[in-house]
Amino acid sequence: MRFMMIMIPAVSEEDWPSDPAEMAELPEFTAMGKYNDELNKAGVLLALDGLQPSSKGARVAFAGGKPSVTDGPFTEAKEVIGGYWLIQARSKEEAVEWASRCPANDGDVIEVRQVFEMSDFDGAA
């Protein structure tokens, strides 16, 4: 089974240093690096990505059958996604255990969601 662990950080990324070199200096960064390494060493990490600040992003909202675009930052949004991990696990409990081990900051939330297998979509014969 696969699970996506979606990081919803407490701190808006506008408060993050925008310079990657500066970011790499943060103690959280090294702790996170170590965590990602643990996932990798355990053979369960499939993919991961960090997302650039929402100030660089955009939202496409749909209303009346039409899309409308708003450029970031999304200051009204309560939950802005910071990144994700895609892991393999034998059970939701295992995925939750891994998420629990993340060196997250107070106020951070990691949402754990199982990924649909394509076979889940195949109708019965």
Added chain:
Amino acid sequence: MGGRAPSRADAGRAIEAVWRIESARVVGGLARIVHDVGWAEDLAQDALLAALEQWPQSGIPDNPGAWLMATAKHRAIDQLRRRQMAERRHDELGRRQERERSTSEVDLAAAADDEIGDDMLSLLFATCHPMLSAQARAALTLRLFGGLTTPEIARAFLVSEATVAQRVVRAKRTLAEARVPLEVPTGTELAPRLASVLEVIYLIFNEGYSATAGEDWMRPALCEDALRVGRILAQLLPAEPEVHGLVALMEIQASRSRARVGPNGEPVLLLEQDRSRWDRVLIGRGLQALARAEQLGMLGPYALQAAIAACHARAVTADQTDWGRIVALYDALAQISPSPVVELNRAVAVSMAYGPEAALELVDALVDENALGDYHLLPSVRADLLARLGRVDEARAELARAVALTQNESERRLLSQRAAEL
């Protein structure tokens, strides 16, 4: 509550999940102390029982692995001491006291990474020891290294729990009686011992890969278990190209699992699969692992098979397949790991790269050698080649022969369908 509280009724499953994550490390570390895989497992299981008793109230500790290890180690030291007193051998005493002193001083949380790695490697080499049968190796590895339970292994391999339990018990006894040293093989020993490990991992993978749709989900889950163990091994032995080769092969094969079965549960041939269902995350991982194998030198049999699988993975559509490259790879594979099945697969590649005539010559040679006996794919391939050459009646006869040779219902249906379409 000191630790993290698992949700009510899920406490057992949450702790089982912790066990799956920590088992290899804990059993490996214990095995180094007590020099016996069976004893190590008993100690680890005792610690797990303690966890199952205590954690629902106290919560899951912040470092569950360290808790399990410390609990098991205290028990180990206790039991070692009792054995000491029973044996009363001076030199033994001296050595054991030394060992005890050092283990009681070790802070597990600060244990060196390579020490943990060595322990896990030693454990894996033990559970995959060639003196054990393939089935025993698979069961023991999944239990001790993979952290699976006996019922889970039984469901995955379609055998009874008693059978699995017996295999595990006998395997541990065999290792103990033979006094198999718990260490990472070196020098000339390494290659054959490593081959045994890779064989077990691939056996587990194939057991999962062969599972048909609608079967117990724990069967195809074996592919993930095999991949997990393989990936761990690739980290522990990064300089071994065939480890990366096997991981690459498994990642790429697994990438096709969602495309291999049609809506009615029938198998879909590789060249007919909907490639949008191929898992690109796994393909990416497979190609990376293959690149690592290639960096380390001459490709071995697993890496070559992975390279062939990679040719398919890279082709966006079937007709973009680099068949010439595949033929070259089969040539290499036939050199280092010759077999009639390899020859047959090579013939198919030749037919795609150079036409059915050249391939038919190769297939006819295989028929003459009679090395493939009752293998239904031989007449099946021959039929395909004959059909492409316009020799339809002969093709139909070969397909009938193929149908007669296979017990598999969906295979028969596929073959009969092909005959009807001629």
